[in-house]
Amino acid sequence: MEELLDVxxxxxxxxxxxxxxxxxREIEAExxxxxxxxxxxxTIRVLLMNSQGRVYVQKRSLIKMHNAGLYDKTIGGxxxxxxTVHVTLVKECAEELGIPxxxxxxxxxxxxxxxxxLGIIGIFKxxxxxxxxxxxxxxxxxxxxxxxxxxxxxxxxxxxxxFCDGESSGIEVFGLPELRDxxxxxxxxYTDDLRHxxxxxxxxxxxxxxxxxxxxxx
Numbered sequence: 737m738e739e740l741l742d743v744x745x746x747x748x749x750x751x752x753x754x755x756x757x758x759x760x761r762e763i764e765a766e767x768x769x770x771x772x773x774x775x776x777x778x779t780i781r782v783l784l785m786n787s788q789g790r791v792y793v794q795k796r797s798l799i800k801m802h803n804a805g806l807y808d809k810t811i812g813g814x815x816x817x818x819x820t821v822h823v824t825l826v827k828e829c830a831e832e833l834g835i836p837x838x839x840x841x842x843x844x845x846x847x848x849x850x851x852x853x854l855g856i857i858g859i860f861k862x863x864x865x866x867x868x869x870x871x872x873x874x875x876x877x878x879x880x881x882x883x884x885x886x887x888x889x890x891x892x893x894x895x896x897x898x899f900c901d902g903e904s905s906g907i908e909v910f911g912l913p914e915l916r917d918x919x920x921x922x923x924x925x926y927t928d929d930l931r932h933x934x935x936x937x938x939x940x941x942x943x944x945x946x947x948x949x950x951x952x953x954x
Contacts, residue, residue: 740817741777753817767880776883778815780824783890783933787854789943795906802873808927821887834898843950849892860891863937872928890940912941
């Protein structure tokens, strides 16, 4: 069965529900004709670390239509019609990484990652909801600038990871200084999404031991 997406205009008004393939045909045709896209859908973009704060970076397969062969965030996914951010995170982590996952509020996240066996479950939190996030999708013909309603998410996991759907040709693990240096030297090898994550949310890319635990409520 075809995946269904909630479709919004640029003022964040819901304008309908469309099959994913139909939506992408329409916006690609619109971009070719008008050099802009006037509809958007909801997505998540996820950066996963181990407890030492080292980042899992995915290398996209060369057979991918968009951003082929580039180093990318750990995973991303569309929020399907009727699904929430939480459901999408759990679903994408299971399908793409083969790991169990839970998403928690900030205070619960801080306590959970410092007291849980991260070799058993991935623990995540939302960093920001951006209602108009322009993402660059590189194709063989041109770069397409597509707007999304996107939730950025970070998390920790120390267990084994296996990409399950063929979208990745491998995974590498970087410390933040190492990754920033690599992006600076060869920016064309990295997706716009990964560069944005590192520039905007680097304060979240820290070892678990450096996370500040909020005081307990009395």
